[in-house]
Amino acid sequence: xxxxxxxxxxxxxxxxxxxxxxxxxxxxxxxxxxxxxxxxxxxxxxxxxxxxxxxxxxxxxxxxxxxxxxxxxxxxxxxxxxxxxxxxxxxxxxxxxxxxxxxxxxxxxxxxxxxxxxxxxxxxxxxxxxxxxxxxxxxxxxxxxxxxxxxxxxxxxxxxxxxxxxxxxxxxxxxxxxxxxxxxxxxxxxxxxxxxxxxxxxxxxxxxxxxxxxxxxxxxxxxxxxxxxxxxxx
Amino acid sequence: xxxxxxxxxxxxxxxxxxxxxxxxxxxxxxxxxxxxxxxxxxxxxxxxxxxxxxxxxxxxxxxxxxxxxxxxxxxxxxxxxxxxxxxxxxxxxxxxxxxxxxxxxxxxxxxxxxxxxxxxxxxxxxxxxxxxxxxxxxxxxxxxxxxxxxxxxxxxxxxxxxxxxxxxxxxxxxxxxxxxxxxxxxxxxxxxxxxxxxxxxxxxxxxxxxxxxxxxxxxxxxxxxxxxxxxxxxxxxxxxxxxxxxxxxxxxxxxxxxxxxxxxxxxxxxxxxxxxxxxxxxxxxxxxxxxxxxxxxxxx
Numbered sequence: 001x002x003x004x005x006x007x008x009x010x011x012x013x014x015x016x017x018x019x020x021x022x023x024x025x026x027x028x029x030x031x032x033x034x035x036x037x038x039x040x041x042x043x044x045x046x047x048x049x050x051x052x053x054x055x056x057x058x059x060x061x062x063x064x065x066x067x068x069x070x071x072x073x074x075x076x077x078x079x080x081x082x083x084x085x086x087x088x089x090x091x092x093x094x095x096x097x098x099x100x101x102x103x104x105x106x107x108x109x110x111x112x113x114x115x116x117x118x119x120x121x122x123x124x125x126x127x128x129x130x131x132x133x134x135x136x137x138x139x140x141x142x143x144x145x146x147x148x149x150x151x152x153x154x155x156x157x158x159x160x161x162x163x164x165x166x167x168x169x170x171x172x173x174x175x176x177x178x179x180x181x182x183x184x185x186x187x188x189x190x191x192x193x194x195x196x197x198x199x200x201x202x203x204x205x206x207x208x209x210x211x212x213x214x215x216x217x218x219x220x221x222x223x224x225x226x227x228x229x230x231x232x233x234x
Numbered sequence: 235x236x237x238x239x240x241x242x243x244x245x246x247x248x249x250x251x252x253x254x255x256x257x258x259x260x261x262x263x264x265x266x267x268x269x270x271x272x273x274x275x276x277x278x279x280x281x282x283x284x285x286x287x288x289x290x291x292x293x294x295x296x297x298x299x300x301x302x303x304x305x306x307x308x309x310x311x312x313x314x315x316x317x318x319x320x321x322x323x324x325x326x327x328x329x330x331x332x333x334x335x336x337x338x339x340x341x342x343x344x345x346x347x348x349x350x351x352x353x354x355x356x357x358x359x360x361x362x363x364x365x366x367x368x369x370x371x372x373x374x375x376x377x378x379x380x381x382x383x384x385x386x387x388x389x390x391x392x393x394x395x396x397x398x399x400x401x402x403x404x405x406x407x408x409x410x411x412x413x414x415x416x417x418x419x420x421x422x423x424x425x426x427x428x429x430x431x432x433x434x435x436x437x438x439x440x441x442x443x444x445x446x447x448x449x450x451x452x453x454x455x456x457x458x459x460x461x462x463x464x465x466x467x468x469x470x471x472x473x474x475x476x477x478x479x480x481x482x483x484x485x486x487x488x489x490x491x492x493x494x495x496x497x498x499x500x501x502x503x504x505x506x507x508x509x510x511x512x513x514x515x516x517x518x519x520x521x522x523x524x525x526x527x528x529x530x531x532x533x534x
Contacts, residue, residue: 048422050421071421071422071424074424075424079422086418088411088415089415090414091411091412098405099408099420102409102425103423146423
């Protein structure tokens, strides 16, 4: 479904991502693991068109999307839920959800928002409040919910566990699994929490300072000595 | 004697509110544009002037007032969005920075003020007796208030209500707020920021155009430099309110209008322009983020 080949990303003269390959098949949850600054977020941003790739290719269903604008990529059904959640703090929860459906028809957006409210009842309670007043967990729910309103075929989730209490993280990860199984959304998940990410995903990639060092089935990565030492706390 | 004083106060209050609400209309354009691309658009006063010309020419051509306003609004919106497309957008695409854009804005301002001279006699056009607002007076008991001031105030309020409706309840208005909060994330929603920026300029220009016609009706004339002072005053209004915020820009406009009128009442009518700038300097020294930022801080 998504295929990155030889992807290079740089900020000025500093290269952040040095020619990586990555593939996601339809229906999969694939995780991209790496420590802070490894280049995970840069990869997601270049897929969604927020930052340009220097070289390499990004194919989505066989189509080159490398030079597309971010709003054109969104129209293809690739929905990026950014790191730090990226909600619009000055808009209400409801308005945030409506923005998720910016490219869709109003009636469709209303139905989708109802679905999101079933998934996250908390958002329905707080729908008229400014999103800036939300707790971290609520903001993450809102960011994922907003992505769902766009009716994604593929979701790029950037660190959904960041800064959240363990019980909320568990809840978010259950939802991610549910979206994949019930709504058939293909997911590329970027995480620092390797333990959780490998448990929820089918396959994983390990990124270190801009290069892929390992990839494989998540179950085998979890038993890999190197991965265990570096990312799973021994 | 008492009656005269009350009459004077009410008349001045009407003057202050009329002036202030017109400033508020212009200030909204400054504050919205600043909110979305962090540019102080010094050409904004000229959008006000172009709108005034369009409205006055429509009236001189024999059109009624309700047709002159759409003409002023359309002209303001078109010139504003046009300037954005021709002058500011190319700079933005080249990441040329805020200073270049600011200087460009001043250049556009001077250009638009002077391009009017190309048409002989166009630098000052009087309405004469064609002014549809005339010299009606409203009589409340023993108090008389000039009709024009009341119209200006009422029309400004109606326009602001429509504007608030657009910003809060339409898809483009919501997208505008989203882009001004976070342009990258807005793009991830499928929003094309360039279209929303154009929309913002058009909306701000429309309000400035309407305000221009209101001013012209009040002064009974248009001139090519008429946008300069109201433009600067509205900029002051936006800054004293706290630039970037819509309700604060409106409040800033009203406060400035009332302050200026107060200066006139106190006998400083020669200095009323200086008054506005002194007020700006005081605010910038004491509370650079705007007077309302101070009120907020004290609460916390």
